[in-house]
Amino acid sequence: MGIRRLESWIRPYRARVALMIVGDVTALVVGMIVPLVIAAAIDGSVARDDVAALWTNVVILLVLLLVQSAAFAFRFVPTAHAAQLNRELRTGLFDRLLRQPPAYHHRTGAGQAVARLVGDVEQIGFWYSNTSAFLISTIVSLLAATVMMVAIQPILGAVAVLALSPLTWVVWRARQRMGTAITEARRCAGELATASEESAVGVRVWKGVGGGPAVRARFDRLSRLARDAQIVVVDRMASNLGVTQGYPMLVLAGLIVAGIALVARGSLSVGDLVAFAAYYSRIQFPLVMLGVNLAGLQVAAVAADRLGDVFDTDGEIRSPDRPVAFPAHDGLSLRFDDVHFAYPGTEHPVLHGVELQIEPGEVLALVGATGSGKSTLLSLVNRLADPSAGRVLIDGVDVRDLEPTELRAHVGVAFEEAVLFSTSVADNLHAGRTRTTDVEVGEVLSVVQADFVHDLPDGANTIVGERGQTLSGGQRQRLALGRTLLGGSRILLLDDPTSALDVRTEEALLKRLRQTVAGSTVLLTARRPTTAMLADRVAVLQEGRVVAVGTHEELLRGSAEYRRVMIADDNRPTRELAAGHDQNEDNAHPADETEVAR
Numbered sequence: 001m002g003i004r005r006l007e008s009w010i011r012p013y014r015a016r017v018a019l020m021i022v023g024d025v026t027a028l029v030v031g032m033i034v035p036l037v038i039a040a041a042i043d044g045s046v047a048r049d050d051v052a053a054l055w056t057n058v059v060i061l062l063v064l065l066l067v068q069s070a071a072f073a074f075r076f077v078p079t080a081h082a083a084q085l086n087r088e089l090r091t092g093l094f095d096r097l098l099r100q101p102p103a104y105h106h107r108t109g110a111g112q113a114v115a116r117l118v119g120d121v122e123q124i125g126f127w128y129s130n131t132s133a134f135l136i137s138t139i140v141s142l143l144a145a146t147v148m149m150v151a152i153q154p155i156l157g158a159v160a161v162l163a164l165s166p167l168t169w170v171v172w173r174a175r176q177r178m179g180t181a182i183t184e185a186r187r188c189a190g191e192l193a194t195a196s197e198e199s200a201v202g203v204r205v206w207k208g209v210g211g212g213p214a215v216r217a218r219f220d221r222l223s224r225l226a227r228d229a230q231i232v233v234v235d236r237m238a239s240n241l242g243v244t245q246g247y248p249m250l251v252l253a254g255l256i257v258a259g260i261a262l263v264a265r266g267s268l269s270v271g272d273l274v275a276f277a278a279y280y281s282r283i284q285f286p287l288v289m290l291g292v293n294l295a296g297l298q299v300a301a302v303a304a305d306r307l308g309d310v311f312d313t314d315g316e317i318r319s320p321d322r323p324v325a326f327p328a329h330d331g332l333s334l335r336f337d338d339v340h341f342a343y344p345g346t347e348h349p350v351l352h353g354v355e356l357q358i359e360p361g362e363v364l365a366l367v368g369a370t371g372s373g374k375s376t377l378l379s380l381v382n383r384l385a386d387p388s389a390g391r392v393l394i395d396g397v398d399v400r401d402l403e404p405t406e407l408r409a410h411v412g413v414a415f416e417e418a419v420l421f422s423t424s425v426a427d428n429l430h431a432g433r434t435r436t437t438d439v440e441v442g443e444v445l446s447v448v449q450a451d452f453v454h455d456l457p458d459g460a461n462t463i464v465g466e467r468g469q470t471l472s473g474g475q476r477q478r479l480a481l482g483r484t485l486l487g488g489s490r491i492l493l494l495d496d497p498t499s500a501l502d503v504r505t506e507e508a509l510l511k512r513l514r515q516t517v518a519g520s521t522v523l524l525t526a527r528r529p530t531t532a533m534l535a536d537r538v539a540v541l542q543e544g545r546v547v548a549v550g551t552h553e554e555l556l557r558g559s560a561e562y563r564r565v566m567i568a569d570d571n572r573p574t575r576e577l578a579a580g581h582d583q584n585e586d587n588a589h590p591a592d593e594t595e596v597a598r
């Protein structure tokens, strides 16, 4: 599988591979003539004491060796294109990784992606430049040297071929054993990369909780596993080389003894015996090289399989064949129509038949216990994942019928975990959009209560550290929310974007936010009553089901689950609570009864 893939990736470079083969084979053919010249010198000029003829032989040898060197130099010129092959593979792989949904990356880990983008791609480039052509010329070399040996002394040649033939099985078998060892070594390298990445990203957390020894122990364990896996690879390669190098030397010793006996009987000249030994060494070296080449092929095939895993991954968010244009008018409705969802590779669905309608320009808050599926539901709107069943409709259009890039350009998202990039505050806010002006940025900073930006050393031009780590959590959240608002989207998904703010700042922000988003359709998740009260209506999610919908006040009176989630002690309800509601009202009044379903 991996080999077929390799072949398809290298196919566009076949002209260059052909040039390498021409260089290799030229060098090889010239090399094959060298023993003949040496034999002619020993049996002719040296035997006849003919110094002039010997000089001629020396000059011919020099010319042959020069041509051989030039051919070798020529064969390495096209290898520079390995860099281009690497680039193409890396870009293709990166595009593919970008198209994978977040759940894929959470499952496989960032380190495996890095290991593929860096290590595996390099292995394929290395195979292209160093091994692909050599494999062909090695086989040609084996055949040519065999023919020459048989031509010089048929019986001795046949004995050599018979004696060496078991090695082909050894080499082939070693290639298979190498495959499993290399796959394991690459997997371990990926896990080690993931652990390194996590340790760097989570440095504040593990330092804060004194987790240094545990982080060190985990890294040490994975590093030992990577070492052991690498040792298995090298062990197998070494035992293979030991056999392919040691055994032919024993055979050569036997052949030379037999050759001397033939020389003594006069049926072989000394020059021919020297030439025979030279051709034999041209078999021995390619046999060793064949082992190395096949091991290299196996390394590249494993790398191709690992890249192929990404290229073949299903679950990618696909563009529709005939995309529908995103609705151009203002005031867009949003509807979840019997939406079910399970994360790939998990058995338990997270959402069970969610039915929810958000009217154009409405602000709807999702409230639910932790893990009830709020973030998951939001992620289905801009297709960070697709429902397992059911539909998400924007203004009556299934989001799967919209081009994902266009959909995401029109649907603004702010997450609770606010990630900024290691660039300036202003660049983070602009987020690559050229349309936003400094005035708009200033207005948005005021809406999200981010006046602190003016006090930063370079104001909005201050560079924030990696992932914005030089700012506080609440500052990051406000900038991330500002970035979303600057997009001017008509649909906004706000996943608890003010959770890190103090109550006073949140209140000021929410007031301004409500005015700013007027006209947009907003779906937000809320943990605090203050956030829920911002909304026109609130939907209560319980274990992946919408169990109640209504205004904050209605739900306080009518939904036990709402009270349970929003009020610390729901046995002592707030004054807003109407008297006489028991704790099982959600069961008694499911969503479609309590609510006011629109």
Ligand SMILES: Nc1ncnc2c1ncn2[C@@H]1O[C@H](COP(=O)(O)OP(=O)(O)OP(=O)(O)O)[C@@H](O)[C@H]1O
Pocket (backbone or CB within 6 Å): 102, 103, 106, 343, 346, 350, 368, 369, 370, 371, 372, 373, 374, 375, 376, 377
């Ligand atoms: N990438 C994932 N792979 C597998 N399961 C996941 C993944 N992300 C979330 N889940 C599971 O889906 C369920 C719902 O998670 P979700 O984040 O949607 O809940 P939530 O209501 O937003 O929670 P919170 O209020 O804590 O943010 C949880 O049981 C969680 O373990």
